Amino acid sequence: MSEELPFDPFPYIENPHYQTIVNSFFNFFLDISSDEKIIQLPDGDRLSHVISTPRDWKPTDPTVVLIHGLCGSHKSANPARMARRLTEIGIRAVRFNMRNCGTGKGLAKKIYHSGRSEDVFETLKELKREHPKSPIIVTAFSLGANITLKLAGELASLGKHFLKGAIAVSPPVDLYSSVQLLDHPDNSFYQRYFYRLLRADVHYLHKKFKDLPPIELPKYMKLYDFDQFYTAPQCGFIDAEDYYSKCSSAQFVPDIEIPCKILLAKDDPIVSSSSLDGHKLPSNVCVFKTKKGGHMGYVGHPRHKKGFYWLDSLLVEWILDMLK
Numbered sequence: 001m002s003e004e005l006p007f008d009p010f011p012y013i014e015n016p017h018y019q020t021i022v023n024s025f026f027n028f029f030l031d032i033s034s035d036e037k038i039i040q041l042p043d044g045d046r047l048s049h050v051i052s053t054p055r056d057w058k059p060t061d062p063t064v065v066l067i068h069g070l071c072g073s074h075k076s077a078n079p080a081r082m083a084r085r086l087t088e089i090g091i092r093a094v095r096f097n098m099r100n101c102g103t104g105k106g107l108a109k110k111i112y113h114s115g116r117s118e119d120v121f122e123t124l125k126e127l128k129r130e131h132p133k134s135p136i137i138v139t140a141f142s143l144g145a146n147i148t149l150k151l152a153g154e155l156a157s158l159g160k161h162f163l164k165g166a167i168a169v170s171p172p173v174d175l176y177s178s179v180q181l182l183d184h185p186d187n188s189f190y191q192r193y194f195y196r197l198l199r200a201d202v203h204y205l206h207k208k209f210k211d212l213p214p215i216e217l218p219k220y221m222k223l224y225d226f227d228q229f230y231t232a233p234q235c236g237f238i239d240a241e242d243y244y245s246k247c248s249s250a251q252f253v254p255d256i257e258i259p260c261k262i263l264l265a266k267d268d269p270i271v272s273s274s275s276l277d278g279h280k281l282p283s284n285v286c287v288f289k290t291k292k293g294g295h296m297g298y299v300g301h302p303r304h305k306k307g308f309y310w311l312d313s314l315l316v317e318w319i320l321d322m323l324k
Helices: 016-025 077-088 117-130 143-162 175-182 185-208 223-234 240-247 310-322
Strands: 002-004 035-040 046-052 063-067 092-096 136-141 165-169 260-265 285-290
Touching: 016 077, 035 117, 046 077, 046 117, 063 077, 063 117, 063 143, 077 092, 077 136, 077 310, 092 117, 117 136, 117 143, 136 143, 136 310, 143 165, 143 260, 165 310, 175 185, 175 223, 175 240, 185 223, 223 240, 260 310
Parallel strands: 002 285, 063 092, 063 136, 136 165, 165 260, 260 285
Antiparallel strands: 035 046, 046 092
16 A cells, blocks of 8 residues: 655755755754663674663563664664654664674674665564563664565564564665665765765774785775675675665565555655555555655654654654554
């Protein structure tokens, strides 16, 4: 099911790039009290997640796992703000850090990528083992949203055992399409920003783990070239196109059996809002599109009932609805 969702952006933030930058790069909230949790992965790597638990939270109360996007962490604006919003209403927030992100820097030899759904699954299994009666919802952003949709589809009916629902914001469900969009001159800022951080991560890893060969990446590469040169061979794919083909979540979405909401903006500069249009989706998967919003932007009018961070208010509504 697909429908258009009304969203009235702030009058002078009509531009999708401004929407994207204001929401993602300007976080005015101090972090909240939290604990670190280490997840041991089958291949020997470890993840480090940050958990914020309300004072009166009980093991039967809900948990929301928040997953960041490319080059992000638990400190990224969306997961950080949502953790605060959720704990204020009694919901435990688990901010998932992908390999070597956030508090997990240096704990994993392998890099994260757009299809590491197995890492999220290991986390869900551990959370369920600890608190089997706590209902879990995954709320994920951009690259993390693609991973979430991929996992939900892979789990199919088994997903109901682990999750009450999944929410995906601005998921690049067709990875090759998004890489092509990043190549547009208007998006050169994002391309350079992401590559600069990815390059630093790779250099750090190869210095940290002495059994990894020395490596020196050029100061600038397009993300497609980076995936062709580094991501694909390091992660067991034939080439970049094999990586994109196997990890794009569009092919998995029709197999999702849990309640799932997907939010896209028609003016998203790096994710095509039409990537799921040709797929037959089950009734439990709802795709919502807004005319404006940019990439994970959705900055609204401060006097609107959903406030300046329109997206956060919407996500809280969706989460509470799934928990009914």
